[in-house]
Structures are given as structure tokens and as C-alpha cells.
Amino acid sequence: MTAIQAPTVPDRMRGVYLPGGRRTVVADDIPVPTPGYGQVLLRVGASTICGSDVRAIYREHLGSGPEGYNDVIAGHEPAGQVVAIGPGVKRLGVGARVAVYHISGCGQCSECVKGYFISCTSALRAAYGWQRDGGHGDYLLAEENTCIPLPDYLTYVDGACVACGFSTAYEALVRLQISGQDSLLITGLGPVGLAAGLLAKKLGAAPVYGTDPAGERAALALELGAVDDVLSPDDLTGAGAGTFTAAVDCSGSAAGRRTALAGLRRWGRMAFVGEGGEMSFDVSHEVIHRQLTLIGSWVTSVGRMRELLDRLVVWQLHPEVIVSDRFDLDQAATAYELVDAGKSGKAALVPS
Structure with missing residues (x-):
């Protein structure tokens, strides 16, 4: 050698x-x-x-x-x-x-x-x-x-993306126990939202939908296959509410978080990932009576990051x-x- x-x-x-x-x-x-x-x-x-x-x-x-x-x-x-x-x-x-x-x-x-x-x-x-x-x-x-x-399969740019963004998204998805039984909504299609969509599909979620006020980011999410479709907030209120088993908010905005909350069906789970800002909601009507689980997820662990690097090779992502x-x-x-x-x-x- x-x-x-x-x-x-x-x-x-x-x-x-x-x-x-x-x-x-x-x-x-x-x-x-x-x-x-x-x-x-x-x-x-x-x-x-x-x-x-x-x-x-x-x-x-x-x-x-x-x-x-x-x-x-x-x-x-x-x-x-x-x-x-x-x-x-x-x-x-x-x-x-x-x-x-x-x-x-x-x-x-x-x-x-x-x-x-x-x-x-x-x-x-x-x-x-x-x-x-x-x-x-x-x-x-x-x-x-x-x-x-x-891993040899991954580039330095891959590794840098995992160092925070992809690991943060993966931690939230694992804590939500995302699987093939889930339909997923992602609010905020910036880099962390894109990562969440790509990883959720590898974990079996279907369909994966997203929403973002920036048309350019929504278009990129569709182009990359990170989401199956892009919805407007109006699609997730009224008759369109209560569609998804799980949601991840990557927007860090009150509007995005409310959209994610509205999109959940009963017994749904939601992870808060996007930082900053505030939101308010009727706890009894919107969370307790709907039997929702809300999770705050902050970055990840060293072990989970190592796990993700290994899985990316298996997933060829x-x-x-x-x-x-x-x-x-x-x-x-x-x-x-x-x-x-x-x-x-x-x-x-x-x-x-």
C-alpha cells in the first residue's frame, strides 16, 4: 500500500x-x-x-x-x-x-x-x-x-449539504417516523425543504406535496422531483384541509406553519424545522381535538448524520x-x- x-x-x-x-x-x-x-x-x-x-x-x-x-x-x-x-x-x-x-x-x-x-x-x-x-x-x-x-460515492459539495441542511431534514423525518404509510406536506421549499422532499421519497412517503410563495423555488422542487406537486395555501384550507398524515414546516414563517397545521388530518404529525418568527393557534380546536402531535426538531446528532451519509450511498442520492x-x-x-x-x-x- x-x-x-x-x-x-x-x-x-x-x-x-x-x-x-x-x-x-x-x-x-x-x-x-x-x-x-x-x-x-x-x-x-x-x-x-x-x-x-x-x-x-x-x-x-x-x-x-x-x-x-x-x-x-x-x-x-x-x-x-x-x-x-x-x-x-x-x-x-x-x-x-x-x-x-x-x-x-x-x-x-x-x-x-x-x-x-x-x-x-x-x-x-x-x-x-x-x-x-x-x-x-x-x-x-x-x-x-x-x-x-x-463515503467515496459522495462529493465534498454533497458532504457540505449534509453537514447541516440534509441532516436537519433527515432528523425531522426520522422523528416523524415517515414511511410508505404517509402522505407528506412541506411548507417552505428552500434548501431544507428540498432536502426534506428528496429524503421523504426515499423513506417511502407518497405523495409528497409542497408549498412556497417563491415561484422559482417551487419550480425547482418540481424539476428535482422533491415534490409531486406544488399547492397554494388556499388549496389547504376549507375543503382541502385535513389531507396529509404528516407535515414539515421549513419556512420559519407564521403563514407557512399555519398552512402546515391546516393541511394535517386527524392524528397527524408535524415537525417545526424552520427557525424564527412566531405563530398562534387555538390549541383546543386545532391541536387537542384533532389529536395532533407537534415536534420541535433542531439539527441532528453526530450518529444520525453518519447514518444519513451511509444511506445516501444506498439510495444513490x-x-x-x-x-x-x-x-x-x-x-x-x-x-x-x-x-x-x-x-x-x-x-x-x-x-x-
Whole structure:
């Protein structure tokens, strides 16, 4: 067997920062970091842009809690190749291809032990692209326990899409126990909604319908086969209400959530995935008396993300099919402007 030779790593790299307020994205030239104990250095293969990056950082800095942005390199959906390892690294070697689970937790609390680093409440919790440098750079310093091997079948762009969006959609579908017995409604056909549709079909749901006010996104969902048809909110009220056994709201809007709720039949299940905003409803009439189950689903676990990567190979599904636009790091400002418009599929930064 031929040994993999460590590539030459430069001293400097590019990094993209988000000043907030929709101001110009800032690119800077910074030193390439050196991995410490339990860490690996990745050459970034791809880093996709998430709606939460736009909502909570690009538009305005929310400034506290999990969404507190600490003026670090942005991007929490990276995948790349290991080019250097620090002491204490146990399983990854130079040349390994990985997708990165985007939160590093304390590793000791009950949530971390279950693999849900997303729910860690320790002061040690740090999300890539939020509280520690993320994937919008040429290189990324990552904790080994957040790196998941990327199957040969999947590309770096595939891995980046899984790093948050596809994993988030998959977690919600698994928690809803979606199967061939279900008909599914998806409200919000942005990247997470597209992922939910593609994965729900692999899990057997039929039919899968969607709704979105942006005609471009609705058209893309039909083109990709993520949904069987696109409905208007009016189709899901009155005589059209109570059609689906399950619903996933990926819109993060009160209107989208109400549409999903209205679309459910008795004993239906609904997962809230899209973040932000509020909604109100008559609990007795709309939920209790209809015997509905409502679930809040936040990202996923390391184990579930690994499971999804394996299933994508079996299903022969490339998540990168939802990527409508690719940009070099030097074009990050254009990429964020595009995503902020809310009409495209997924956007990926692919360092040249």
C-alpha cells in the first residue's frame, strides 16, 4: 500500500467574515492554523451557505446564545480533506475525506454523550462559523470528534449539504417516523425543504406535496422531483384541509406553519424545522381535538448524520443536486446576496 504523503500547507489563507447589516462580506488574509490536541486541519473542499447564516448573521448579528456571532470565519456547513493532524488524534489520517458536524460540544453532558452537540449548554460549546472559525476559508481547524468520514460515492459539495441542511431534514423525518404509510406536506421549499422532499421519497412517503410563495423555488422542487406537486395555501384550507398524515414546516414563517397545521388530518404529525418568527393557534380546536402531535426538531446528532451519509450511498442520492450556484471564496459577497433574495436553491463556496 502506498503511503499518503502530507500535502504542502501554505502559511496564509483566505477567510470570509460577515459584518452584519447586509454590508459587504469581508475577505481577509490570515495565518493557517496549526492543529492542537484532538484536532485536524482540513483543506476545505466545499462550504455551503445556510439560511440561518443569512437570517442571524448576514442580515443582523443576534449577538447571544447559540446564534451569537463572534466575528469568526463564517460558514457552518463544511466538508474537506485532512492535511495535518494534532497530537491525540485517534482515527483520522492525512488524506481522509470528511464532512463536519458543525457544533463542538463539551463532550461530557447528557446531550453530548447522545451525540447531540447542538443541544450542549456548556460554556465550552462552540459552533463553526458562529463562535469558532468556520468553513468559508481555504482551511479549517476542526475537532476530530466532529469529523465524519465521507463515503467515496459522495462529493465534498454533497458532504457540505449534509453537514447541516440534509441532516436537519433527515432528523425531522426520522422523528416523524415517515414511511410508505404517509402522505407528506412541506411548507417552505428552500434548501431544507428540498432536502426534506428528496429524503421523504426515499423513506417511502407518497405523495409528497409542497408549498412556497417563491415561484422559482417551487419550480425547482418540481424539476428535482422533491415534490409531486406544488399547492397554494388556499388549496389547504376549507375543503382541502385535513389531507396529509404528516407535515414539515421549513419556512420559519407564521403563514407557512399555519398552512402546515391546516393541511394535517386527524392524528397527524408535524415537525417545526424552520427557525424564527412566531405563530398562534387555538390549541383546543386545532391541536387537542384533532389529536395532533407537534415536534420541535433542531439539527441532528453526530450518529444520525453518519447514518444519513451511509444511506445516501444506498439510495444513490447526491445532495448536491439542490445546489443551483457555486462560487469561489472571492465571490462570497455575490453568493450571500443571491441567497438573501430567497429564490435560489443551495449556494456553495468551493475554494479554487
